[in-house]
Amino acid sequence: MDADIILNEVQGYVKDQLSGDSSGHDYWHIERVVNNAKKLLNSEKADGFKVLIAAWLHDVGDYKLHNGKDKTQEIVFPLLISLGCTTKFAEEIIQIIEEVSFKGGHNSPTTSIEAKIVQDADRLDAIGAIGIARAFAYGGSKGREIFNPDEKPEEYLSSEAYQKNNSSTLMHFYEKLLKLKDLMNTDSAKEIAHERHRFMVIFLDQFQNEVSH
Template identity: 60%
Template sequence: MELDDSIQTIREYIKNKHSKDNSGHDYWHIERVVTNTQKILNYEKADRTKALLSAWLHDIGDYKLHNGTDRTKELIYPLLSSLEYPKSFIEDIIKIIKEVSYMGGYNTPPTSPEAKIVQDADRLDAIGAVGIARAFAYGGNKGRVLFDPNEMPTEYTEGTSYQKNTSCTINHFYEKLLKLKDLMNTDIAKKMAQERHSFMQKFLEEFYKETGYDN
């Protein structure tokens, strides 16, 4: 199957799986990550097919969407097999996706150009104006408190405890989002991240000002 044909099939599959998501991992998040991937690919050398397919599929088995269980391999194998991709190619896609995850900053570092690119593309969508909107969407989806001034952000020392995190949404900025700027892999993503990072800082300043906790 040609790449354009397989991507169209995968796009429809993703729409079906993610169309009703209200946690910030909906179809439009996936599409933005694909767009970010395409932008980065204009500056970085990588296998375009693997990068784009991984971007489309990066959240399909995410533990956050499956009650804490990673279903990446379970869902991707039959899908890509049905599109006649070879086993070795599918294994590469699964590896890329597993290396994209944040896991409190304790995930396996990306080992391929494709994983670095898709990780950057995904993290760019977690910061800036869209990142702020997604953070509160996810917090609301999980029933988290918006802000609790008595609850301090946690510095995680390993990925498992980060996965079990239930702190208020504002803490998420300090536990993850504000760290992402310095964790980008590619030069172009670092430049894109800087502006989005600054926007989040301004948002937090205004938030504390309006809530009276700016001192």
């Protein structure tokens, strides 16, 4: 199979698996991440095929969609092998995906420009107006409070502690989303993140004004 055929097959698989998701990890999230990655590839020298495959597949095995268990390896590896990819290529894609996740700040360091681009592309969709919408969609899907005035932001000591937290959606902004601007890898992502971050700050200021006693 050639690259375009593999990309089309992977896109179709993701659409079948994630269409209709209401947690903010639906097919359209994936498509936006892929489009973000394409924009970043205009400014970065990288293996575009690897970047796009990893961007399409970065959430299919995510623990948030599988009751706390990461299934990236068991889903992505056989899928890519079935499409004619080599074992080496499949392992490289899995490594990129494993390096993308935030994990409360305890994720593995990115070891390739491809991982940096996919991570930036995913994080850009977690901030700004779309990031606000996704945060509350995810919180609602997990039965979390919108806001609790008694809460304070926490620093999680492990990725496991981060995954098990049940803080309100508003706390998620202080525990993760507001940190992402300064964690972008590429200059082009940093530029996009600046405006999206500013919009979140405006939203949070307005939110706090409306809920203040």
